[in-house]
Amino acid sequence: MTSIAAPPRRRFAPALLLALVGAAALLDCRFAFAAERAAWRIDPTRTRIGFVVDAVGFPRTQGEFRVFDGRLAIDFDRPAASRVAFTVRADSIEVGSSSFDDTLRGPNFLDSQRFPDIRFESTRVEKRDETTVDLTGDLTLLGVTRPLTVEVMVKRLGGARLAFVARAHIDRLAYGMNSGFPIISRDVDLTVSSEALSG
Amino acid sequence: MSAAPRWSGGIVALHWLTAGWIAAVFALGLAAARADLDAARKFDLYQTHKALGWLTLILLAARLVARAARGAPPDAPGWSRATRWASRVVHAALYALMAAVPLIGWLRVSTAIVPIPVSLFGLATIPDIAPLDGALSETLARAHAVAAWTLAALVAFHAAAALKHQFVDRDAILARIWPSGGEPSR
Numbered sequence: 001m002t003s004i005a006a007p008p009r010r011r012f013a014p015a016l017l018l019a020l021v022g023a024a025a026l027l028d029c030r031f032a033f034a035a036e037r038a039a040w041r042i043d044p045t046r047t048r049i050g051f052v053v054d055a056v057g058f059p060r061t062q063g064e065f066r067v068f069d070g071r072l073a074i075d076f077d078r079p080a081a082s083r084v085a086f087t088v089r090a091d092s093i094e095v096g097s098s099s100f101d102d103t104l105r106g107p108n109f110l111d112s113q114r115f116p117d118i119r120f121e122s123t124r125v126e127k128r129d130e131t132t133v134d135l136t137g138d139l140t141l142l143g144v145t146r147p148l149t150v151e152v153m154v155k156r157l158g159g160a161r162l163a164f165v166a167r168a169h170i171d172r173l174a175y176g177m178n179s180g181f182p183i184i185s186r187d188v189d190l191t192v193s194s195e196a197l198s199g
Numbered sequence: 200m201s202a203a204p205r206w207s208g209g210i211v212a213l214h215w216l217t218a219g220w221i222a223a224v225f226a227l228g229l230a231a232a233r234a235d236l237d238a239a240r241k242f243d244l245y246q247t248h249k250a251l252g253w254l255t256l257i258l259l260a261a262r263l264v265a266r267a268a269r270g271a272p273p274d275a276p277g278w279s280r281a282t283r284w285a286s287r288v289v290h291a292a293l294y295a296l297m298a299a300v301p302l303i304g305w306l307r308v309s310t311a312i313v314p315i316p317v318s319l320f321g322l323a324t325i326p327d328i329a330p331l332d333g334a335l336s337e338t339l340a341r342a343h344a345v346a347a348w349t350l351a352a353l354v355a356f357h358a359a360a361a362l363k364h365q366f367v368d369r370d371a372i373l374a375r376i377w378p379s380g381g382e383p384s385r
Contacts, residue, residue, distance in 0.1 A: 096239030180313040
């Protein structure tokens with residue numbers, strides 16, 4: 001620290017800033033973990049965030065979200081130290097009909113103008129077996145945050161590639177999305193299939 | 200040759216436009232309800248059916264205004280009292296059902312548990328006219344179907360009667376509503 005804090009004259013303010021950032025980073029436990037966890041970014045061209053909803057007297061609706069971002073920090077030796085965060089743009093929903101999309105984006109369903117993002121952030125990772133982990137986290141939908149457990153099947157593809165398929169059941173009523181119930185099921189089945197790249 | 204009494208040009212045009220329009224709306228409704236399609240196609244069929252169905256109310260209103268303004272031709276000469284009476288009842292029932300079917304449909308949409316209002320192809324959203332009531336909405340859905348099938352049966356009867364007058368009675372009544380230029384022989 002001293003060497004950073006003692007550059008030639010009149011460079012005191014930037015040097016102090018650097019020193020403070022450095023100290024904060026060293027004090028932050030999460031930073032220490034991150035040094036051992038590998039950062040992965042999802043490959044958007046090989047990622048599909050799909051969902052299925054059933055209804056009475058209407059065919060099963062299948063769709064996907066086209067715009068999303070995901071960050072993974074994976075520790076293969078200590079899975080519990082891994083972290084996952086996903087953000088999905090609510091208005092990127094697509095079910096194969098623009099007027100149906102508009103209805104789902106509207107105030108009765110995703111209300112995407114008021115709640116543009118759907119977020120998931122892991123809080124606990126438990127390894128079930130060699131290929132499966134149970135990911136527990138917080139899902140924020142329509143501004144409501146509720147715990148959600150996601151079953152994730154992970155496969156290392158060799159090199160710097162990782163494939164995974166995550167499945168979860170979302171009870172939309174828990175997030176206040178009540179429209180159409182009970183004609184439209186309360187259960188939304190979510191499947192995320194993705195590939196992540198190291199670094 | 201004196202000109203035979205006819206419906207006014209506007210009413211003739213509206214009559215055939217309404218006929219084609221309602222046939223299309225009926226076919227769309229039938230396909231939406233019965234066809235084995237995926238959710239997106241089915242949604243689009245229902246939305247198109249709802250929009251065109253709602254617009255039949257506008258067509259009907261235009262027709263009633265035109266009829267009030269231009270009047271109807273006099274009764275066909277030589278018709279019995281029973282034929283005149285039957286003709287009036289059938290025509291009144293056709294008008295009533297042309298109003299009732301879309302109105303019941305609009306009420307069904309308004310009260311439905313799944314809130315998807317009538318949208319005129321994204322240009323305008325038609326407001327709901329009743330509060331949400333799932334049980335009432337299902338009853339209205341059945342009433343809408345019964346009324347639509349009754350209208351279809353009555354239209355078939357109306358067309359069959361016109362053909363009977365044209366080819367059996369040969370009383371030239373069909374010429375009154377036939378588009379001018381290509382009218383059937385009198």
